[in-house]
Amino acid sequence: MEESVLEVRDITKQFPGVLANDHVNLQLHKGEILALLGENGAGKSTLMNIVYGLYHPDSGEIYLNGECVTVSSPRDAIARGVGMVHQHFQLVEPMTVTENIILGSEVMRNAVLLNIDAARQQVDDLSREYGLEVDPDAIIEDLPVGVQQRVEIIKALYRHAKILILDEPTAVLTPQEIEDLFRVMRRLVEQGHSIIFITHKLKEVLAVAHRIVVMRNGGVVGEALPAESTEGSLASMMVGREVILKVPKGAAHPGEPVLDVSSLEVTDARGTKVVNNVSFQVRAGEILGVAGVQGNGQTELVEALTGLTRIGGGRITLGGQDLSGGTPRAFTEQGSGHIPENRHRYGMVAPYPISENLVLNQYYKAPFARGWGIRDYPAIDKHAQRLVELFDVRTPGVSTAGGSLSGGNQQKMVVARELGRQLSLLVAAQPTRGVDVGSIEFIHSQIVKQRDAGVAVLLVSAELDEIMALSDRIIVMYKGAIIGEVNAAEATREQLGLLMAGVHPTA
Amino acid sequence: MTQTHSLQKKNSRTGRTALWVGGSAVVFFLIAILVNQTPLKETSLRLFFGRSALNFTLRAAVPLILGALSGILCERSGIVNIGIEGMMLAGAFGAFVVKVATTALPLPLSLFLATLAALAIGGAMAFILAVLSIRYKVNQIISGTVIITLAAGLTTYLFNPDWVSKGKFSNITIPLLVKIPVIGEVLFNNGLLTYLTLLLVVVTQIMLFRSRWGLRTRAIGEHPRAADTMGINVNRMRYINTVIGGMLAGLAGAFLVLEAVGQFKEGMTAGRGFISLAAMIFGNWTPVGAFGAALLFGYTQALQNEFLLAGVTAVPRHFISMLPYVVTIVVVAGFVGRSRPPAAEGQVYESEM
Numbered sequence: 001m002e003e004s005v006l007e008v009r010d011i012t013k014q015f016p017g018v019l020a021n022d023h024v025n026l027q028l029h030k031g032e033i034l035a036l037l038g039e040n041g042a043g044k045s046t047l048m049n050i051v052y053g054l055y056h057p058d059s060g061e062i063y064l065n066g067e068c069v070t071v072s073s074p075r076d077a078i079a080r081g082v083g084m085v086h087q088h089f090q091l092v093e094p095m096t097v098t099e100n101i102i103l104g105s106e107v108m109r110n111a112v113l114l115n116i117d118a119a120r121q122q123v124d125d126l127s128r129e130y131g132l133e134v135d136p137d138a139i140i141e142d143l144p145v146g147v148q149q150r151v152e153i154i155k156a157l158y159r160h161a162k163i164l165i166l167d168e169p170t171a172v173l174t175p176q177e178i179e180d181l182f183r184v185m186r187r188l189v190e191q192g193h194s195i196i197f198i199t200h201k202l203k204e205v206l207a208v209a210h211r212i213v214v215m216r217n218g219g220v221v222g223e224a225l226p227a228e229s230t231e232g233s234l235a236s237m238m239v240g241r242e243v244i245l246k247v248p249k250g251a252a253h254p255g256e257p258v259l260d261v262s263s264l265e266v267t268d269a270r271g272t273k274v275v276n277n278v279s280f281q282v283r284a285g286e287i288l289g290v291a292g293v294q295g296n297g298q299t300e301l302v303e304a305l306t307g308l309t310r311i312g313g314g315r316i317t318l319g320g321q322d323l324s325g326g327t328p329r330a331f332t333e334q335g336s337g338h339i340p341e342n343r344h345r346y347g348m349v350a351p352y353p354i355s356e357n358l359v360l361n362q363y364y365k366a367p368f369a370r371g372w373g374i375r376d377y378p379a380i381d382k383h384a385q386r387l388v389e390l391f392d393v394r395t396p397g398v399s400t401a402g403g404s405l406s407g408g409n410q411q412k413m414v415v416a417r418e419l420g421r422q423l424s425l426l427v428a429a430q431p432t433r434g435v436d437v438g439s440i441e442f443i444h445s446q447i448v449k450q451r452d453a454g455v456a457v458l459l460v461s462a463e464l465d466e467i468m469a470l471s472d473r474i475i476v477m478y479k480g481a482i483i484g485e486v487n488a489a490e491a492t493r494e495q496l497g498l499l500m501a502g503v504h505p506t507a
Numbered sequence: 508m509t510q511t512h513s514l515q516k517k518n519s520r521t522g523r524t525a526l527w528v529g530g531s532a533v534v535f536f537l538i539a540i541l542v543n544q545t546p547l548k549e550t551s552l553r554l555f556f557g558r559s560a561l562n563f564t565l566r567a568a569v570p571l572i573l574g575a576l577s578g579i580l581c582e583r584s585g586i587v588n589i590g591i592e593g594m595m596l597a598g599a600f601g602a603f604v605v606k607v608a609t610t611a612l613p614l615p616l617s618l619f620l621a622t623l624a625a626l627a628i629g630g631a632m633a634f635i636l637a638v639l640s641i642r643y644k645v646n647q648i649i650s651g652t653v654i655i656t657l658a659a660g661l662t663t664y665l666f667n668p669d670w671v672s673k674g675k676f677s678n679i680t681i682p683l684l685v686k687i688p689v690i691g692e693v694l695f696n697n698g699l700l701t702y703l704t705l706l707l708v709v710v711t712q713i714m715l716f717r718s719r720w721g722l723r724t725r726a727i728g729e730h731p732r733a734a735d736t737m738g739i740n741v742n743r744m745r746y747i748n749t750v751i752g753g754m755l756a757g758l759a760g761a762f763l764v765l766e767a768v769g770q771f772k773e774g775m776t777a778g779r780g781f782i783s784l785a786a787m788i789f790g791n792w793t794p795v796g797a798f799g800a801a802l803l804f805g806y807t808q809a810l811q812n813e814f815l816l817a818g819v820t821a822v823p824r825h826f827i828s829m830l831p832y833v834v835t836i837v838v839v840a841g842f843v844g845r846s847r848p849p850a851a852e853g854q855v856y857e858s859e860m
Contacts, residue, residue: 074735074736074737074738075736075737075738078737078738090730090732090733090736090737091730091733092725092726092729092730092733092734093729093730093850094725094729094847094850095722095725095726095729099722100733102722103722103723103726103733103734103737103739104723104734104737104738104739105737105738106719106722108719112714112718112719112720113713113717113718113719114717114718114719114722116717
């Protein structure tokens with residue numbers, strides 16, 4: 001019988017309006033990597049936050065090494081040997097690696113002063129012992145996210161964590177960094193640690209987990225071993241029905257160039273060139289994918305191409321018209337649609353009803369405006385009714401506040417607004433971020449449909465699978481510049497991963 | 508590879524700034540020594556580099572330094588302290604009242620008690636700020652303004668112009684060091700509170716960057732949630748830091764009454780609390796940086812003073828009087844975008860636990 005280091009029994013947690021955890025049972029064995037698989041909102045993170053003391057369960061028990069415990073706070077969890085690496089790192093950006101690691105459990109020279117040298121030595125030892133390479137004196141904000149994540153892991157190990165919870169750790173990593181992380185995870189369990197790995201990515205689960213527990217709608221729906229599972233079987237368990245993982249997509253029939261970008265430059269507030277001499281074209285009827293690790297200029301590129309940021313140089317031509325330095329409305333008027341990466345900031349007004357959210361790009365024109373600043377609300381509602389049905393936005397009605405929809409439906413609302421009119425260009429940034437599998441399927445098929453209707457599509461995504469599934473051509477951004485272009489039909493994950501990491505094909 | 512590269516770039520940038528600042532300071536003092544020690548002293552350069560200008564600079568800078576340190580302690584922990592002006596004024600008044608009330612006691616004891624009073628009152632005002640900002644989640648700019656208004660109103664209401672304070676901190680000459688030409692005469696012939704201020708700059712700098720308290724303070728001002736999950740009581744630290752900050756602002760008030768002027772006047776802080784904030788920003792929230800900035804602002808006040816005393820008439824005196832404020836505005840306007848405030852400054856922190 002395997003030794004269980006962590007067991008949760010019958011955990012229930014109710015949030016206003018949502019039953020996040022419904023009588024959940026789970027066991028973690030010593031020295032195993034347990035994958036906790038489920039869609040966004042399935043209750044994985046809630047369960048782990050309960051184990052880590054961030055939430056208190058309404059009912060149920062937690063056993064650590066066979067002993068029933070109450071975990072009242074993260075400090076409590078840490079003291080009991082449980083460490084958690086959150087999806088959003090808990091690191092103080094302008095401080096050094098060492099300072100971040102010792103924060104709260106400092107190595108002291110005397111009652112007042114820190115012993116930074118001794119602390120640095122400890123960090124160095126840990127990093128060597130577990131193969132977590134990191135410079136103890138580096139400032140966090142100068143480090144790539146992959147290294148920041150290592151710092152988080154060392155932080156937990158420094159506090160003698162034996163159980164590690166990793167919440168969606170691969171979301172921000174390149175394929176090579178993911179490999180590195182898996183190597184570290186295997187080494188950790190060899191040395192007697194146990195790991196819970198929260199994810200919704202099927203490939204990764206099959207690659208690294210010893211055992212898989214699947215959650216849906218707040219409950220555990222099944223358990224599987226990687227050797228006996230396929231991506232398809234896991235996806236069906238996760239969603240509760242058959243899922244089409246591959247987007248059905250015919251050959252592209254590219255036409256004339258619609259978007260022409262030449263020598264584009266964007267400079268940030270600190271004076272760094274975040275988009276550096278970028279040139280490309282997108283033709284009617286093709287999807288150009290922009291791959292890259294987050295933070296390599298994709299966000300700024302999209303902002304430049306939608307008029308949301310000032311460009312530092314270069315030209316943007318859309319449908320033959322020079323729009324360099326144009327306002328967002330100039331782009332919209334020229335037939336450009338934009339699915340923003342951050343829908344809460346740029347995609348919707350949360351307290352507005354769905355009907356108003358759906359006319360944010362056209363409210364000032366007929367048939368929605370009647371002159372003198374008066375809106376035609378019946379027309380707006382009718383428009384909303386049509387889009388809600390067409391784009392399968394699940395809502396009680398069009399007067400419901402946009403912000404009260406689930407993530408997937410919010411995104412479908414944004415997609416409906418942008419695709420609900422005649423477009424010549426679609427700029428889709430992270431179009432399925434934080435969206436459930438069912439909605440992903442739908443949004444992907446809508447993007448392909450636009451392509452087939454002759455729209456030029458620029459797809460920016462940090463999800464390599466998404467880029468590879470949808471694109472006809474792929475460019476890779478690294479440090480603000482285009483480091484390479486590949487034909488999507490011939491692209492491999494390895495090839496793209498190397499480009500994303502800045503390894504030039506000729507080097 | 509790329510990481511170390513960017514790190515080096517960063518280090519060399521700060522290195523260059525330090526070199527620049529240090530270099531100009533050295534040049535400045537060389538000129539000052541030349542002007543004071545050679546026949547040059549009869550020229551108009553005396554206005555800029557004369558001993559009296561330098562002395563005045565330090566005297567004008569002391570309250571600004573203390574005010575800036577006060578701001579640093581609060582803001583590094585995430586509390587915006589716009590009420591320094593009020594804490595300074597209240598501290599000055601407190602020092603004055605206790606000084607007048609203890610006239611019968613020996614002068615050193617009376618001064619000591621008056622200084623304690625200033626610390627206590629500054630700390631109490633800061634505690635009000637902290638309670639409003641942390642406990643009642645009032646916007647911190649508003650709670651700071653409350654402090655300023657409260658101090659201005661109360662001190663005016665309670666002040667009795669018949670009260671007269673006798674005696675103040677006299678200069679203590681430090682033997683040997685004072686013999687260093689120019690620099691020694693400026694730095695080592697001062698009152699106790701001036702020495703204390705210089706010491707506090709060094710102590711705060713070390714504490715902020717080398718001690719456990721400093722590490723935690725910086726962490727809660729940048730990313731309180733990260734600190735909280737590591738077992739640090741964010742709001743308790745914010746209370747403590749704000750109160751210590753208020754005591755420093757109170758000490759600045761004590762300096763004005765007990766060492767510089769010797770009396771209390773209504774509104775005697777005259778915007779020094781705000782210029783302190785400018786010095787804090789210009790100094791990028793570091794004690795040594797703020798010290799440099801406060802010296803610069805002090806120097807502009809000294810120039811104003813020297814020009815007026817020398818009866819310079821080429822420029823109308825009103826423009827000369829504007830000098831310190833104009834320089835403050837120009838410097839802050841130029842630097843505000845470039846310096847970097849603590850990320851969580853002004854934000855209420857609520858633990859989810």
